[in-house]
Amino acid sequence: MENIALKELLYKIADDQLILGHRNSEWTGMGPLLEEDIAFSSMAQDKVGQSYAIYQMLHQLGEQEPDTVAFMRNATQFHNCQLVELPNGEYDFSLIRHLLFDTAEYIRFDYLSTSSYQPLADLAGKIKGELQYHTLHANTLIKKLGTATEESINRLQHSLQVALPYALGIFEPSPYENILIEHKIFKGEVALQQAWQEKIEFIISKTQLTLTDWKVLQPVYGGRVGRHTEHLQPLLDEMSEVFKIDPTAEW
Numbered sequence: 001m002e003n004i005a006l007k008e009l010l011y012k013i014a015d016d017q018l019i020l021g022h023r024n025s026e027w028t029g030m031g032p033l034l035e036e037d038i039a040f041s042s043m044a045q046d047k048v049g050q051s052y053a054i055y056q057m058l059h060q061l062g063e064q065e066p067d068t069v070a071f072m073r074n075a076t077q078f079h080n081c082q083l084v085e086l087p088n089g090e091y092d093f094s095l096i097r098h099l100l101f102d103t104a105e106y107i108r109f110d111y112l113s114t115s116s117y118q119p120l121a122d123l124a125g126k127i128k129g130e131l132q133y134h135t136l137h138a139n140t141l142i143k144k145l146g147t148a149t150e151e152s153i154n155r156l157q158h159s160l161q162v163a164l165p166y167a168l169g170i171f172e173p174s175p176y177e178n179i180l181i182e183h184k185i186f187k188g189e190v191a192l193q194q195a196w197q198e199k200i201e202f203i204i205s206k207t208q209l210t211l212t213d214w215k216v217l218q219p220v221y222g223g224r225v226g227r228h229t230e231h232l233q234p235l236l237d238e239m240s241e242v243f244k245i246d247p248t249a250e251w
Contacts, residue, residue: 002183005176006117007061008079009186012224013108014054015080016170018070019232020101021047022239026088039137040094046130053123060119071240075233076226083166085223085232092155093163095145099138099203100167104196106131111192116184139203146207153208160209168193168219 024044055066063069083101088094109131112124145152171193180186197214204211222228 001176002179002185003061005174005179005183006120006185007058007063008174008176009180010054010058010061010120012079012081012174014051014058014069015078016051016084016101016105017047017054018051018239019078019080019235020084020097021045021051022235023084023086023088023094024098043098043134043137046134050127050130053127057119057123073236075228075236078226078228078232078236079224080228080232081166081169081172081223082220082229083163083169083223085229085235086166087231089159090155092145092152093159095138095141096156096159096163097167098134099142100163100200101170102131102134102138103199103203104167104170104192106135107195107199108192111187115186120185142203142209143206146204146209156207157209160204161212164212165217166220168217169221169223171196172219172221172224174224 021044024040024047051070052066055063055069058069059065083097086093086097106128109124109128113121113128115121115124142156146156147153171189173189174180177188177190181188201211
């Protein structure tokens with residue numbers, strides 16, 4: 001059962017990173033500024049690389065090879081939260097998603113760096129270092145644009161309100177929470193969400209944006225158990241196109 005719990009944890013982390021990595025890559029050549037074009041492309045590369053490393057770990061635990069896992073499943077077999085599969089929309093939405101997701105991921109990998117499963121702890125230490133730059137990028141821009149013009153503040157505020165219920169879906173409880181916590185593999189989604197909310201509150205307090213009361217927000221769950229929006233399958237079809245043409249192609 002411990003092995004099943006570990007695999008479930010790894011799948012949802014890897015799927016999150018792969019899907020958001022692909023979404024971020026869609027900003028290549030489309031960024032509002034050259035610097036942002038480069039930044040989102042770089043983060044996309046990091047996330048796809050992180051997902052590959054975790055799929056390799058899953059392969060070592062008896063799952064199929066990374067390419068097969070990444071490119072040959074359909075939407076109902078993916079465990080990513082719905083937040084990461086949503087279309088990029090305008091830059092303000094992608095920036096808000098970047099803040100909400102990467103803040104959670106940094107804390108998650110910080111927790112995992114002390115995991116009792118040593119291969120995961122070792123990998124988490126490396127990934128945490130990469131995510132530190134991602135969160136720095138998000139925090140800097142949110143603070144800058146969240147105190148700039150009326151338009152920038154209004155745009156970010158609207159995207160924040162749209163994204164928050166989906167962001168709470170990051171922390172959709174696992175059926176194996178108690179096992180993960182008991183065996184000290186991971187501290188659990190409840191602890192992660194609490195730390196994340198405190199961090200988000202602090203960041204937003206430095207801007208002219210406002211947060212909806214957490215108690216009235218309805219989390220968008222389902223992604224962790226294969227229930228997704230209509231946006232995921234077309235994204236997967238696009239992602240797997242090259243692999244299906246040439247299975248020998250490398251990441």
